[in-house]
Structures are given as structure tokens and as C-alpha cells.
Amino acid sequence: MVKKYRNFKEVGDAVVIYSDNYINDIEGEKLEDLCASYMERGFTSIVIDFSETDLVNSIGVSILIGIIEKVRDCKARIAFSGLKRVNYDIFSIVGLTKHIEIFDTEEDAVNGRVPQEMVTS
Amino acid sequence: MKHRALFNTCPDGEFFGRVSEIDCILRRAAADNKPAPSILLFGGRWTGKTEVLRRVFHNLFWGQARVVPVYYQFKGYGTVEDFSEDYLKEVLKQYLAFRMREPRFVRDGISLDKIEKLLVDNDMYELADIAALHREARKSNDASAALKNALHAPAAITRVSGIPVYMVLDDIDLAEYQGPSGRGAAVARELISSLSSSDFSFVAAASSKRVLEGNAFGSVEAMELAGLDEELSSSMMTDLCRQYNIESDTDMLRLAAFRLDGNPMYLKSLVWAAAKSGMRLKSLKDFADLYTQELFDGNIGFALRAAMGLKSINDLRVLHACSAASAPLSDEELMERFRFSSAEMREILNSLSEAGLVEVNLGSVKWSGDATIKDFVYFIYETRVKGRSIDEVRTYLAREVLKQGFDFKGSRINLKLANEVSDTVKSFNNQKVLKVLFRNQAFNAKFKNGAYKVSADRKEDEELDLPQVVGCFDTVRLESGEAGPPILIAHGFQNGRYDSGSEVVWIVSVKDAPAPVNLGDVDNFLRRSQILRENFRAARVVRWMIGKDGFTFEAQKKIEAEGVYSSDPVQLRIIKEGLVDPDGASRLRIAEKIVPVKEFEVVLPSATKAELVAARAVEEIGTEMGFDEVAIGQIKAALVEACINGFEHSRNKAAKVFLRFVSSVDRLTIHVQNGGVDFDKPSSAAATEPDAALPRKRGWGFELMRGLMDEVRMEKVRGGAKIVLVKYLVKKGDGRNGQEV
Numbered sequence: 001m002v003k004k005y006r007n008f009k010e011v012g013d014a015v016v017i018y019s020d021n022y023i024n025d026i027e028g029e030k031l032e033d034l035c036a037s038y039m040e041r042g043f044t045s046i047v048i049d050f051s052e053t054d055l056v057n058s059i060g061v062s063i064l065i066g067i068i069e070k071v072r073d074c075k076a077r078i079a080f081s082g083l084k085r086v087n088y089d090i091f092s093i094v095g096l097t098k099h100i101e102i103f104d105t106e107e108d109a110v111n112g113r114v115p116q117e118m119v120t121s
Numbered sequence: 122m123k124h125r126a127l128f129n130t131c132p133d134g135e136f137f138g139r140v141s142e143i144d145c146i147l148r149r150a151a152a153d154n155k156p157a158p159s160i161l162l163f164g165g166r167w168t169g170k171t172e173v174l175r176r177v178f179h180n181l182f183w184g185q186a187r188v189v190p191v192y193y194q195f196k197g198y199g200t201v202e203d204f205s206e207d208y209l210k211e212v213l214k215q216y217l218a219f220r221m222r223e224p225r226f227v228r229d230g231i232s233l234d235k236i237e238k239l240l241v242d243n244d245m246y247e248l249a250d251i252a253a254l255h256r257e258a259r260k261s262n263d264a265s266a267a268l269k270n271a272l273h274a275p276a277a278i279t280r281v282s283g284i285p286v287y288m289v290l291d292d293i294d295l296a297e298y299q300g301p302s303g304r305g306a307a308v309a310r311e312l313i314s315s316l317s318s319s320d321f322s323f324v325a326a327a328s329s330k331r332v333l334e335g336n337a338f339g340s341v342e343a344m345e346l347a348g349l350d351e352e353l354s355s356s357m358m359t360d361l362c363r364q365y366n367i368e369s370d371t372d373m374l375r376l377a378a379f380r381l382d383g384n385p386m387y388l389k390s391l392v393w394a395a396a397k398s399g400m401r402l403k404s405l406k407d408f409a410d411l412y413t414q415e416l417f418d419g420n421i422g423f424a425l426r427a428a429m430g431l432k433s434i435n436d437l438r439v440l441h442a443c444s445a446a447s448a449p450l451s452d453e454e455l456m457e458r459f460r461f462s463s464a465e466m467r468e469i470l471n472s473l474s475e476a477g478l479v480e481v482n483l484g485s486v487k488w489s490g491d492a493t494i495k496d497f498v499y500f501i502y503e504t505r506v507k508g509r510s511i512d513e514v515r516t517y518l519a520r521e522v523l524k525q526g527f528d529f530k531g532s533r534i535n536l537k538l539a540n541e542v543s544d545t546v547k548s549f550n551n552q553k554v555l556k557v558l559f560r561n562q563a564f565n566a567k568f569k570n571g572a573y574k575v576s577a578d579r580k581e582d583e584e585l586d587l588p589q590v591v592g593c594f595d596t597v598r599l600e601s602g603e604a605g606p607p608i609l610i611a612h613g614f615q616n617g618r619y620d621s622g623s624e625v626v627w628i629v630s631v632k633d634a635p636a637p638v639n640l641g642d643v644d645n646f647l648r649r650s651q652i653l654r655e656n657f658r659a660a661r662v663v664r665w666m667i668g669k670d671g672f673t674f675e676a677q678k679k680i681e682a683e684g685v686y687s688s689d690p691v692q693l694r695i696i697k698e699g700l701v702d703p704d705g706a707s708r709l710r711i712a713e714k715i716v717p718v719k720e721f722e723v724v725l726p727s728a729t730k731a732e733l734v735a736a737r738a739v740e741e742i743g744t745e746m747g748f749d750e751v752a753i754g755q756i757k758a759a760l761v762e763a764c765i766n767g768f769e770h771s772r773n774k775a776a777k778v779f780l781r782f783v784s785s786v787d788r789l790t791i792h793v794q795n796g797g798v799d800f801d802k803p804s805s806a807a808a809t810e811p812d813a814a815l816p817r818k819r820g821w822g823f824e825l826m827r828g829l830m831d832e833v834r835m836e837k838v839r840g841g842a843k844i845v846l847v848k849y850l851v852k853k854g855d856g857r858n859g860q861e862v
Contacts, residue, residue: 022733054754055736055758056758057758057761057762057765058762058821061821061825062819065815065817065818068815069815085754086757089754089755089828089829090829093821094825096815099815099816
């Protein structure tokens with residue numbers, strides 16, 4: 001069953017969270033809260049879709065690292081999708097691309113299709 | 122929980138800037154190599170030296186365990202024995218305070234007997250012996266033994282305890298005034314001998330660097346604490362005006378900050394006075410009224426009166442003469458003018474020198490006060506010596522303040538362009554450039570609307586050999602009283618030959634007014650340069666006119682006919698950029714490669730998501746320049762990081778971040794400057810994380826900038842720090858922008 005809301009979509013035991021246009025401390029913390037609440041509700045797969053995100057700053061990156069850490073601690077799965085080139089570059093510089101599955105589309109991410117190495121805008 | 126206060130400091134909300142100085146002293150104090158390098162912090166009265174030292178002490182007391190900090194402020198004492206006891210008491214009780222983590226010992230006055238008892242109770246017998254030795258010396262009236270014992274106590278403690286003492290010495294230049302007349306020199310001598318010990322290090326504050334002269338301190342680094350820079354001091358005033366609900370105008374606060382030399386005490390006093398009297402700081406008149414009121418009857422006047430401690434009307438006469446003189450006066454000249462005996466003169470100069478108002482060196486007496494003290498001296502001299510009424514003097518000073526304020530804006534701009542010209546000629550370095558960059562009329566014809574037009578006249582493609590400039594100065598000394606735009610003289614040698622035949626002088630006129638150079642300006646320049654060239658008969662003379670707003674048609678015609686070079690700011694910027702950049706030099710010799718440089722400035726207020734304004738601005742600029750979407754994304758992300766860093770490291774909440782975008786032929790350069798301290802340094806932890814572990818969470822800002830841009834530089838500027846980000850339009854050896862990450 002698929003339930004779609006403005007900022008997220010529930011697909012079975014997976015949830016797709018749509019991130020904001022700019023991820024800074026405030027937006028990052030919102031994402032963090034959302035992920036935490038879904039994990040509490042028993043969702044085992046979290047996909048963050050960055051299609052609408054133009055920029056992620058370093059504070060946003062640090063919060064995303066924290067989210068990945070928490071999701072892993074709960075033995076759940078996390079994946080990113082829809083990354084623009086610059087955001088892929090940012091995650092690559094900090095070394096995050098080695099630790100997370102990155103997909104072209106949210107559908108691929110939910111279904112866990114083979115992640116592609118490089119996403120271009 | 123213990124009350125952590127040590128010495129009195131001003132509230133954090135009223136302390137601005139100085140973070141880099143405090144950081145630097147702390148780094149030196151707790152450095153691994155022992156003894157740490159010593160520092161002399163010098164600066165005028167009320168520039169915040171005591172506040173800096175006390176904050177250093179507080180940080181060392183609570184924040185580390187490598188050194189034992191001891192703060193001592195020199196003040197006047199009746200006898201050398203009194204001074205010795207005071208010094209020794211502070212050293213011993215602060216040592217105890219640090220070892221026992223008991224700040225009360227720092228704050229409270231404790232007798233030497235009590236300190237000795239505490240040392241014994243805590244099994245510090247060898248240190249208790251130092252106190253006992255002092256008692257014995259006093260009993261036998263042996264002042265020099267007491268002095269030696271006290272001043273060498275830090276070295277003795279270091280040896281006994283194994284932890285180095287770090288002395289924080291305030292007003293060290295007053296050391297020579299401890300004890301009765303004539304004994305101060307002995308104190309100063311012994312102090313220098315104790316500080317030269319290699320056992321411990323120190324930071325000392327003084328009103329000038331003079332204390333270092335001729336003294337064998339060993340290795341001491343001098344650090345100047347000038348007034349706060351213009352940006353920081355106007356931010357400080359903005360913050361204070363907000364705190365005290367005073368209506369203010371940004372330009373007005375900037376002017377006040379400039380007029381008061383960025384002196385924190387003056388700036389605060391002015392704001393407090395406005396709050397107290399319910400006045401605003403919105404216009405020049407508001408400032409002039411408040412300033413004169415403060416000077417005559419307010420906190421500034423009161424503080425100056427107490428600090429100057431003028432003993433007689435003769436002190437005032439000498440001080441006034443020194444403050445009004447444009448150059449140092451000789452003591453003989455002063456003696457003759459005021460009919461003083463040499464003993465009287467010596468006494469007056471000692472007293473003024475002790476107050477930090479003049480510097481006396483080999484018979485030369487130099488004014489060392491600031492503009493506010495000068496105004497204060499003028500006020501008391503005119504009222505006390507000349508008998509003028511307070512209102513009369515106040516009116517005169519207010520009028521002067523208004524006039525200076527009026528000139529303020531213009532003079533700052535003049536300084537800016539003249540400095541740019543001076544920097545440009547200094548980077549000539551025997552390079553070659555296209556002549557068209559020095560011929561405004563031809564340049565405009567060729568590059569109308571920013572596009573290069575092919576011309577049949579190949580004269581424009583001729584090159585000009587620039588000299589090696591050895592010095593650049595203004596002509597104030599050579600033509601005092603001359604009207605017209607400032608003229609700079611650049612003296613150098615042509616063709617790499619340093620002989621008389623190759624000597625060349627560039628006479629450069631800089632018109633920085635919002636009006637083009639006109640025929641009158643050209644005539645003025647031709648006349649003045651004709652007179653000026655008499656000073657440089659041996660050299661070949663080249664004349665160059667620079668107009669901020671270009672040139673009128675008639676002016677251009679005459680300039681061409683007279684063989685004078687002419688440039689506008691666009692040409693100047695191309696020359697400057699090309700000369701300082703080794704890759705750019707060739708560009709200055711090929712007309713097709715010359716593209717006018719464009720500059721944009723953006724000031725970001727401290728507000729949520731203000732960095733996005735910068736990102737939007739750079740998107741526009743980048744698109745206009747031809748960067749592709751990927752490169753623009755990278756520049757935006759890097760710029761956002763630089764802005765966040767700038768805000769994070771600004772000293773106060775209201776601080777702004779200043780951005781300058783320079784788009785040139787092959788690159789976009791972005792200068793991001795704050796009014797605070799250093800930006801984050803590149804993290805060194807990157808390489809240490811094991812592959813399996815997630816990356817560290819914090820400290821990615823600088824690495825992101827470096828990864829996304831082609832060049833990232835950090836530059837220190839007065840009162841702040843600057844990040845310079847560079848992105849090349851077409852990367853060398855690469856067809857696309859932003860491909861290599």
C-alpha cells in the first residue's frame with residue numbers, strides 16, 4: 001500500500017522522505033526527526049529523495065551522517081536518491097558515497113535496484 | 122560550584138574583537154617548546170590591553186595545566202620594599218590558587234604571613250622559604266635583596282615545582298616608576314634581569330615598544346594592539362546602540378568609530394552618554410554634540426583628566442606644544458620657548474612620559490597621544506591658559522568635528538583608489554603591457570560595451586615597457602598647499618638596468634571624484650607635473666592620469682596631444698590583475714584577450730539563510746560569465762560554506778559578511794571577509810578515519826570549499842580574515858567547467 005503526503009511517502013515498510021531545497025541545520029534536524037519517528041514506528045527502509053534539493057551545507061552533511069549512524073544502529077536500511085551533481089560531489093568529498101546506496105530514482109531506491117556509481121544532473 | 126571569576130573584566134556582550142590576539146598569546150603560552158616565546162603587547166591607552174591580558178589569564182587559569190599563570194599590574198608604590206612585597210604576594214598566592222584550584226586566592230587580598238602559612242600547610246616548604254626570605258630582607262632594611270627575591274620568585278617556583286610560571290604583566294612600562302624617585306631605574310633593571318631568565322616566559326603590556334629598546338629580554342615578539350578596525354568598531358557601536366535602544370545611522374557610527382580611532386573605551390563612553398542623555402546618533406551634529414559633551418563633561422573627559430595627571434600649568438603648556446606640532450620637538454626648543462631650566466624640563470618630560478603622552482628619545486620629544494587626547498588637551502589649554510570660555514572652545518571643536526566628518530567619506534574613497542594605483546605601480550616589475558591600457562580614448566573605442574573591436578590602427582597593439590619601481594610616495598611634502606587631485610610619484614628603472622640613464626619617474630594623478638577628468642584637471646596636472654619634474658631632473662618622466670569616472674572628450678584630446686597616459690578604473694583593474702598574476706602577464710600583451718573586469722559587492726546581514734542571497738547573486742554572475750550548471754552549483758555550495766564560516770567566526774551577533782565578486786577573462790574570484798577572527802582552518806583529521814567508519818561529523822567546511830573550487834586561499838586582514846575562492850571559466854587541459862572533483 002502506498003500513502004503519499006507532502007514531505008514523505010510510505011511504501012510498505014519503506015518510507016521516502018523528500019528533502020527541502022536547502023539543507024542546513026534547521027532542515028537537517030527536521031529530516032532527523034522524521035527519520036527517527038519512522039524508525040520508532042517500525043519502518044525498516046528509509047529513502048531520502050534529494051530531487052528538490054539544490055544545496056546541502058556542511059552542517060546539513062553532519063546531520064545526515066548522524067541520521068545514517070542512527071539508522072544503522074537500528075539495523076535498518078537507508079538510501080539516497082535523486083541527487084543533483086553538486087550534492088553528489090559534496091557527499092563524495094566527505095566520503096559518504098562509500099557508505100551509502102545512491103540511486104537515480106526513488107523507485108529504484110525503494111526496490112533496492114543496483115545503485116549506480118555516478119549520478120549526473 | 123565555585124565562583125569562577127578572577128580579575129574584573131567587562132561583560133562579554135561589551136567586549137569586541139581581540140580574539141585572534143588572545144588566541145595567539147594562549148597558543149604561545151601553552152606551547153610545547155619550553156620556555157614559550159615571550160610577547161610584548163603594545164598599544165595606546167584604553168585600547169583594551171588590560172582586558173586582553175585578564176582574559177588570557179582567565180583562559181590559562183581554567184583551560185590548561187601546562188603553565189601556572191600569574192597576573193600582575195604595575196602601579197605606583199611609595200617604596201621599593203612595598204612594591205617587592207606586593208609582587209611577591211601576587212606570585213605566591215596566584216601559584217597557590219592555581220595549584221589548589223581556588224580562585225578566591227586570586228580575588229582576595231591575603232597577607233604574606235597567611236600565604237606563607239598556606240604554603241607550609243600544603244607542604245610547599247621551599248616556596249614558603251621565599252616568603253621568609255622577604256621578611257628577613259625587610260627586617261634588615263635590605264631593599265635590593267627584597268626586590269631581587271620578589272622578581273626572581275617566578276623562576277624559583279618554576280625550578281622547584283617543575284611547572285613553568287607564565288607571567289602576565291600589565292603596564293610594564295610603569296615599572297621604572299615604582300618606588301621613590303631615582304629608585305625606579307633599579308626596579309626596571311632587576312625586572313629586565315628576571316624576565317631574561319630562560320626558566321619562564323611572559324606576556325607584557327606597555328603603551329609603546331620603547332621598553333624593548335636596548336633591553337636584553339632575549340627573544341620577545343612585539344604584538345601591536347591598535348584601535349579596533351573600522352568595520353569591527355562600527356559593528357561594536359551598532360551592537361551597543363541596539364542594546365541601549367539608541368536610534369543610530371550606520372554611516373554615522375562608522376564615522377564616529379573612525380574619529381575615535383576605534384578605541385573601545387571612547388566608543389562605549391559615547392554610546393553610554395547617548396543612552397544617558399536620551400540623544401540619538403543619527404547625524405553629524407548628534408555626534409559632534411555628544412563628543413564635545415563627553416570630552417568636556419563626561420566619562421571620556423573624566424578618564425582623561427585622571428589618567429593624564431597633569432601636575433602643573435607648565436606640563437599643560439609643553440603638552441599642548443607637542444600635540445600641536447607636526448613633527449617631534451627638541452627639549453632645547455621647548456626649554457627656550459617656555460624659559461625652563463633643564464631640571465624643570467626633565468621633570469615635566471618625565472611626568473608626561475610616565476603618563477604615556479609623549480615619547481622622549483635622545484632629546485627629541487614626540488607626541489604619542491591620539492586625536493581625542495589632542496582635542497582634550499586643546500580644550501583645557503584654551504580654557505585654562507588662554508582663558509577662553511568653555512562654550513567658545515566647545516563651539517570651535519564641534520565645528521572642526523563637523524568639517525572633518527564631512528570630508529571623511531571622500532577621503533576614504535580617495536585613499537582606496539590611490540592605494541590601488543600605488544599597488545599597481547609597485548607591481549610593474551619590468552613587465553610589458555599593451556599601450557591601449559594606458560590610453561583611455563583608444564581603449565574605449567576598442568572595447569565599447571565590453572566587446573573587442575578589430576581596428577585597422579595597429580598602434581593600439583604596441584607594447585609599453587614598464588619600469589621596475591623602487592618606491593612610490595605622495596607629493597604632500599613636495600607641493601604643500603597645492604589644490605587638485607592627489608599625485609603619486611613612482612621612482613624606478615627601465616629595462617632592468619640600474620644606472621642613471623635608465624632612471625624613470627612616473628607622475629600619476631588620481632581623480633577619485635564622481636565626475637570625469639575635465640580640461641581644468643588636465644591643465645592642473647600639466648602645471649603641477651611641470652613643477653614636480655624639477656625634483657627629478659636626472660630621470661625620464663612619464664605622466665599618467667587616472668579618473669574614477671573616466672575623462673571628458675576635451676580632456677582626452679588634450680591628454681593625447683600632450684602625450685600623457687590615461688586610464689579609467691576598468692583599465693587599471695586589468696593592468697593590476699594581469700601584473701600580479703604570472704599567467705595573466707601574457708594576457709596584457711594580446712588585445713583580443715583583454716576583457717574588462719567586472720566587480721560586484723554584496724554585504725550580507727547576520728540573518729537566517731543570508732548565505733542564500735550570496736548563492737543567488739553568484740548564480741546570476743556565473744551564468745552571465747558562461748559557467749555551466751555544474752560549475753555554478755559548485756561555486757554556490759562553496760560560497761555558502763565560506764559565508765557560514767564568516768558568520769560563525771564574526772565577533773559579534775550583528776556582524777556582517779562582505780563579499781566581492783571579481784569576474785575577469787578566465788575566472789571568477791570571490792572574496793569573503795568577516796569582521797572577526799580566523800575562519801576555520803582545514804581539518805587535519807581527514808586522513809585518519811578507517812575505511813569502514815562513517816566520516817567524522819564536523820569540520821568539513823574548508824574541505825568542501827577546496828574540493829568544489831579551483832583555488833581556496835585564506836588571508837589575514839586587519840581586524841578579520843578573508844577567504845578567497847577562485848573558479849576558472851575553462852580549466853587548463855579540460856574542456857568543461859567543474860569536471861574535476
